[in-house]
Amino acid sequence: MFNGFRLAGDFLHLSSFVFLLIQFRTAQSCSGISLKSQELYLLVFLTRYMDIFFNFISLYNTIMKLLFISATMYVIYMMRVELKDPTKEPHGTKISAALCGCSLLLALLYNDHNPYGPMWRKFVELAWTFSIYLEAVALVPQMEVLNRAKVVKNLTANYLFALGAYRVFYLLNYGYRFMVDPMFSSREVLIKALGAVVQSALYVRFFMMYLESKQKTGVNADVVMNLKGIV
Template identity: 35%
Template sequence: MVPPPVDKRDFSHLAAIIILLLKIWTTRSCAGVSGKSVLLYDLVFICRYLDLFLHHVSIYNTIMKVIYLVSTTVTLYFIYFKFKTTYDRNHDSFRIELLILPTLALAFVWNHDFSVFEILWTFSIYLESVAILPQLYMVSKTGEAETITSHYLFALGIYRFFYILNWIYRYYMEDYLDWISIVSGVIQTVLYCDFFYLYITKVLRGRKMRLRENI
């Protein structure tokens, strides 16, 4: 199965990446950012776009894939090398192998076709659904999130919400149903529910997001 072309909904995901890059570059700091979440997203894009030069969909599609890969890798470079002294390793302590191994195993069990590219693509879908957990875990440990980090998380969450709306539309208009993408997308959106509430009730009202008072 060839992944569907990137469309305009992906601009919310691109916006999230740009927000994070600008936050790191302008503040010269990675404080509050989970390098592990960024690493998981980079792994997601690498596995999903391994066929980048094998299956040409459109120039737009290719450009967007390259932008995702390059921008996420640059973010990793900022976190682990250029601004590594500002990276909070103590709070970014989520064990990502607990996410990678189960999602990889599930990709071997539940996929559309038992082939290398298909399994890697399926793995990327499953992993993406939980890739934000290290960032959310880090926020829960520190008890708060900077406003710009909150915007980054919101952009990531709304990106997946838009995809759920797209799946509903395609089901009614095209009778198309992909349970792998749907289930993964729903799980990812559910993980954001509490964050969405705090974002709307606090950040949009000009207040800093704090979690400990809600625990």
């Protein structure tokens, strides 16, 4: 169901890619951005949108799905191939594997699939649930990178702010749909809300610390901060 919360969330999400690509182009570097987080986000979109070719909802919905997938792939391409200087993440692979494993386990334990539906449908719904849980924690490698760097660039902060705002509007979207859409099951809204709340909490905590540090360093300066309270 389309509404203003969904529209605002989608365009904030798209704007996050714009901030990221501007940073890459202006600095000719992807320093401070976690490649592992971007790869996790790609996995999120690929598993969430597995139904893109057989479950048509609207042209807008299909275009947005393709945009999120293609934009994330392009970001990864720039980091791996064009810029060739991804930030070193000594524990990135282990962290990503742990996040994927925990998300999969949680998806197996609590999901919204129909036990009487066809096997392929169960798989798609399980993948969708996995993507919700994984997106909630996909930011962890990025926070680890910022914690190691100690410096948050202005464009990086704008990128994270857009992502955080997108999740807040999606959380409002879930609440609105639950109230007006009879097809929106309580289990589905609980899964979505749980993921959105966990992810939003990470962003809120980050920006509280960011704004405190920003007051000390000045409006236009990159921010030096300690993120040990987050990751």
